[in-house]
Amino acid sequence: xxxxxxxxxxxxxxxLMNLAEQVRAGNIRAVSRLISLLxxxxxxxxxxxxxxxxxxxxRVIGVTGYPxxxxxxxxxxxxxxxxxxxxxVGVLAxxxxxxxxxxxxxxxxxxxxxxxxxxxxxxxxxxTRGHHGGLAQATGDAAxxxxxxxxxxxxxxxxxVGQNEVDIVDVAHIVVAVVAxxxxxxxxxxxxxLLEVAHIIVVNKGDLPDADNxxxxxxxxxxxxxxxxxxxxxxISELAAAMTVYQQSRDVGHIGEARNC
Ligand SMILES: Nc1nc2c(ncn2[C@@H]2O[C@H](COP(=O)(O)OP(=O)(O)O)[C@@H](O)[C@H]2O)c(=O)[nH]1
Ligand SMILES: [Mg+2]
Numbered sequence: 001x002x003x004x005x006x007x008x009x010x011x012x013x014x015x016l017m018n019l020a021e022q023v024r025a026g027n028i029r030a031v032s033r034l035i036s037l038l039x040x041x042x043x044x045x046x047x048x049x050x051x052x053x054x055x056x057x058x059r060v061i062g063v064t065g066y067p068x069x070x071x072x073x074x075x076x077x078x079x080x081x082x083x084x085x086x087x088x089v090g091v092l093a094x095x096x097x098x099x100x101x102x103x104x105x106x107x108x109x110x111x112x113x114x115x116x117x118x119x120x121x122x123x124x125x126x127x128t129r130g131h132h133g134g135l136a137q138a139t140g141d142a143a144x145x146x147x148x149x150x151x152x153x154x155x156x157x158x159x160x161v162g163q164n165e166v167d168i169v170d171v172a173h174i175v176v177a178v179v180a181x182x183x184x185x186x187x188x189x190x191x192x193x194l195l196e197v198a199h200i201i202v203v204n205k206g207d208l209p210d211a212d213n214x215x216x217x218x219x220x221x222x223x224x225x226x227x228x229x230x231x232x233x234x235x236i237s238e239l240a241a242a243m244t245v246y247q248q249s250r251d252v253g254h255i256g257e258a259r260n261c
Contacts, residue, residue: 013050020050026150028122035124038141048141053148060143061153061243062172064160064194069180070204073230075155076115080233081240082153083120090146090154092139093125122146140171160194169197173250174243176200179218181210187217199246201225202239207232 019037022030037044061078063071075091082089115121126139143154158168160177168175177198179190195201195218203215206227218225226242228235 035142051148058147060172062168062175064158065178069178070230071178077236087152088120090151091123092156094158136167180205181208181214204228
């Protein structure tokens with residue numbers, strides 16, 4: 001069977017090697033096939049070894065937060081930002097439970113359509129159902145495939161609502177929590193969970209009247225809090241700069257494993 005067929009035979013090492021070679025060449029169809037293969041067959045991880053990729057310094061950025069906070073809109077802005085820098089960008093949208101997110105994924109697809117003609121952007125949703133090795137593993141594997149295929153930045157959108165969430169900290173180098181203003185008591189609950197895993201907190205919807213209060217509240221407790229208005233792109237370059245600063249300081253060992261908050 002062709003390596004670009006639905007499921008290359010796992011027994012046929014030549015098919016897998018051929019697929020791996022096409023992934024390394026940046027072939028988008030081959031990238032999709034290999035990610036699907038890894039999702040459906042835990043044994044397909046052998047294929048990851050065949051990728052034989054050395055680290056390219058790809059940045060893996062996790063964007064998490066409650067539904068409706070503006071994660072997808074922020075991700076969309078970051079895609080535009082990195083594309084303007086000429087970087088290849090992969091987006092993995094993790095849909096932990098379609099019953100929770102409802103039609104959000106469709107909305108995301110429509111929003112992301114502006115990128116679909118751009119070969120420098122690869123967008124994929126990772127759904128819970130049918131994943132043998134767990135969603136965190138499937139997402140981590142997909143990130144490895146994208147890195148081998150030459151992507152410079154990988155953005156992973158997850159919903160941070162509770163125990164079901166992907167353990168984004170294990171997959172991403174940097175975790176950005178997106179918060180909308182006016183959550184009140186929910187913010188207190190988030191401090192104990194979602195915000196604790198974040199390196200940077202973004203108060204999105206900075207155009208709403210409550211944004212100042214939320215910013216002030218969070219800044220008392222975490223130094224790395226930024227305001228964005230993702231619908232206009234305001235604050236996105238500052239967010240990208242803050243992520244670069246964070247990664248540089250981590251790379252030279254100033255921060256180590258410690259969270260900022
Ligand atoms: N007023 C305002 N609305 C926003 C902003 N960012 C996103 N939204 C809106 O909030 C809604 C949810 O955004 P979405 O990105 O889908 O949130 P997600 O569920 O966290 O991915 C959409 O209707 C967006 O247009 C913002 O900065 N200001
Ligand atoms: Mg979304």
